[in-house]
Amino acid sequence: MATVRTSNTISLPLASRLTTAVVSLLLGVFIIYGVGLSHSETLHDTAHDTRHSYGFPCH
C-alpha cells in the first residue's frame, strides 16, 4: 500500500476508470463551454470579466 502512494501511475484497469473519466470530461467541457464560449447573452454578461481575463475570445 505504501508503495502505491508514491507511484505516479494508477494501477486500476482502464475499464474501471473509463466511466468516471468520460463523465468528468463531458461535465468539464460542458462547464467551460458555458463559461467561455456560449453565445447566450446572460452567460456572456455574467462571465464577462472572467472571459476577458481568461483570454477567451469575447465580443
Added chain:
Amino acid sequence: MLVKYLLATIIAGLFAGIILTPAMYVKNVPLILHAEEYESAGGGGHSHDTPASASESAAVTPHEHAEEAGPELPFGRLGNTLLINLVAGAGFALITGAAALFLGHRITLQNGIYWGLAGFFIFNFAPAFSLAPELPAMPAADLAMRQTWWLITVILTAGGVYLIVLREQIWAKLLGVILIVAPHIYGAPEAEDLTSAVPPTLASEFAVSALATNLFFWVVLGTALGWAIQNYASSELEQ
C-alpha cells in the same frame, strides 16, 4: 464510478476559483474597467477619442458605460465574477482530472504543479500566442471564427503536449511540436481594421497581466488537485 475522485477534483477546482478572484482584481479587472471608459467614449476609427480636453470631458465621462443594463445574473459585478470563477475552476479541474484518469496517471501534491503548467500552456499560453487576451473595445475579427480557432488550438496543443511529454518515440515528439505550431502558422483570425480607441499600453499591460494571473490560477489548481486527490481519493485508485 469513482465518486470520491470526482468530488476531490471539484473541491480543488472551487478552491482555485476562489483564489483566482482576488488575483483577477489586482490588475485584470481594473484594466477592463479602464478600457470600458474608451468603449463608451465611442471607439471606432478616431484616434482623438481620449478625454484630453477638460472642457469636453462631459461628453466622455467614464461612468456612462458602468450601468449598462445587461441580462447578467443579479449578484453584482464581483459576485458574478466570483460565481463564474468557481464554476470555471471546477470545469478546468474536471477536464484535468479526466485527462489524468484516461492516461492512467495520478496527480499528486508533488507533480500537481506540472499538471497545472500543462493546463496553463494548453488553455492560455498557446492560444494567447496568436490571439492575445483582449480588452473590451479592441478591434477583433468575427467572434465565432476566433472561438473556432481557439478551440482547435486548445485541442491540437493538448495532443501536442501529450505526445511530447508522455510518449518516448522521437516521431511522437516531432509530431507534438508540429501540432502545437500548426495553428499559429495557419494564423488566428485578425480584424481588418486595427485602429482602436483603447491605448496600446493598456492592451499590452492586460495581455501580460492576464497571462500572469492565469499562470497563478493553474499552479494553484494543479497543486490543489494533487492535494485533494491524494487526501480524499487515493483509496479509490488503489486496486
